[in-house]
Amino acid sequence: MSSSSSDKVRASHILIKHQGSRRKASWKDPEGRIISNTTRDAAVSQLKSLRDDIVSGKSKFEDVASRYSDCSSAKRGGDLGSFGRNQMQKPFEEATYALKVGEMSDIVDTDSGVHIILRTA
Numbered sequence: 001m002s003s004s005s006s007d008k009v010r011a012s013h014i015l016i017k018h019q020g021s022r023r024k025a026s027w028k029d030p031e032g033r034i035i036s037n038t039t040r041d042a043a044v045s046q047l048k049s050l051r052d053d054i055v056s057g058k059s060k061f062e063d064v065a066s067r068y069s070d071c072s073s074a075k076r077g078g079d080l081g082s083f084g085r086n087q088m089q090k091p092f093e094e095a096t097y098a099l100k101v102g103e104m105s106d107i108v109d110t111d112s113g114v115h116i117i118l119r120t121a
Contacts, residue, residue, distance in 0.1 A: 010121035011096045012078035014064055015071040017113035018043040026070035043114045044107055051116050061118050
């Protein structure tokens with residue numbers, strides 16, 4: 001595969017929002033009550049333990065995403081579809097392009113909250 005800038009990637013993610021998130025509401029917390037009371041540290045620990053469950057094989061990425069992700073992509077098991085450069089927030093884009101297909105990121109911070117990203121294509 002060539003690595004020209006026109007190359008698209010495809011990824012799924014799990015987003016946990018917190019007090020510092022740009023929009024403090026989500027499909028599972030429309031009033032933002034939980035999000036407004038969640039510190040970044042708490043969001044990170046929750047995400048880390050979810051990631052451990054996925055790595056150990058206890059849970060599947062899609063299932064965790066559909067249950068816990070604060071992004072509307074949760075309804076698709078976290079799938080964001082394909083995207084190219086400059087379509088996502090920079091830290092998210094950089095983390096995704098750095099992954100190999102099938103690889104999962106560590107915790108990634110954006111204005112939206114904290115994420116783990118699974119590159120799928």
